[in-house]
Amino acid sequence: MKILAAMSGGVDSAVAAARAVDAGHEVVGVHLALSRMPGTLRTGSRGCCTIEDSMDAQRAANIMGIPYYVWDFSERFKEDVVDDFIAEYEAGRTPNPCMRCNEKIKFAALLEKAIDLGFDAVVTGHYAAIREDEHGNRELHRAADWAKDQSYVLGVLTAEQLKHCMFPLADTPSKAEVRAEAAERGFSVASKPDSHDICFIPDGDTRGWLAERLGAEPGIILDREGNKVGKHEGAAAFTIGQRKGLNLGIPSVDGRPRYVLDIQPKQNTVVVGPREALDLAEIAGSRFSWAGLPPADAATPFACHVQVRAHSDPVSALAHVETGELIIRPDVPLNGVSTGQTAVVYVGTRVLGQCTIDRTVSAAPLAAH
Known part of the structure; x- marks a missing residue:
């Protein structure tokens, strides 16, 4: 099969691509340039899809002896993931940008382009499994290692997309085994830390990032009965269930902590109450x-x-x-x-x-x- 290996620059995608090569497939590696700031470098384990990640992916591809390309999906990423993230917060909702990225970029834009170019499937380093039922219909299942299982973020995949997906790490017992395999293959990413947090907010300051784009108009915080109990500097930065950073001026009658229950962006109001609410x-x-x-x-x-x-x-x-x-x-x-x-x-x-x-x-x- 002709396979396109999506190589993020991490250890999982590198080993997944290598296993596809070992299986005898014709593999081409591709790194998705998603950042609109091409000079961006990775900071520890924060962020992903940076210049450093691109170079790490290329080094792994060179060791495997496969062609390697960088595709610029930054405009599509901005429209489908970043702009959607901003719009959802502005509407008082809490989005999951990783889900949107998988849905709109990695398994829509990337897969569509791969098929147009004549590839049979896309390989990624996700920990999830594809099984077939008794009639040959493809199904998405949890990975063998539940601690690393990533089937949740792949839940947006459709039946048609599953026909063109390969997850070689599905039955791998642990991440430690993947790192050991990467080291044996000579991949420099063998000990590279996993990325975390939102890739386009590498410093982790989501509230500050949103404030720059949505503005931060002061407003009031109410309890469930409509009483004013505090003030805020911008409703868009809050999330449902948030406890810290509320800066409430009036303590609850029972002395128990309060949590964000509702965000009303049109009124620029945040409603708080007890956890059970x-x-x-x-x-x-x-x-x-x-x-x-x-x-x-x-x-x-x-x-x-x-x-x-x-x-x-x-x-x-x-x-x-x-x-x-x-x-x-x-x-x-x-x-x-x-x-x-x-x-x-x-x-x-x-x-x-x-x-x-x-x-x-x-x-x-x-x-x-």
């Missing part, structure tokens, strides 16, 4: 997709597990589709979940599908969203 009995989204074949009868509630963050534990739930929404009702209330986040639905180890959360229903009437 964050409990949600239902989440739903009209922007949903299936990772492979959909349920035979999605209108009938079916048992599943839902995961709302990349590293959170899955929660048992019932889900169904009604009036154009994927509606998920967890058996135990979810806490601190915001609109804009992604809910990924699993049946066993299989990723069934996902939705971007558009609305939530509180377990406590006073905290209704």
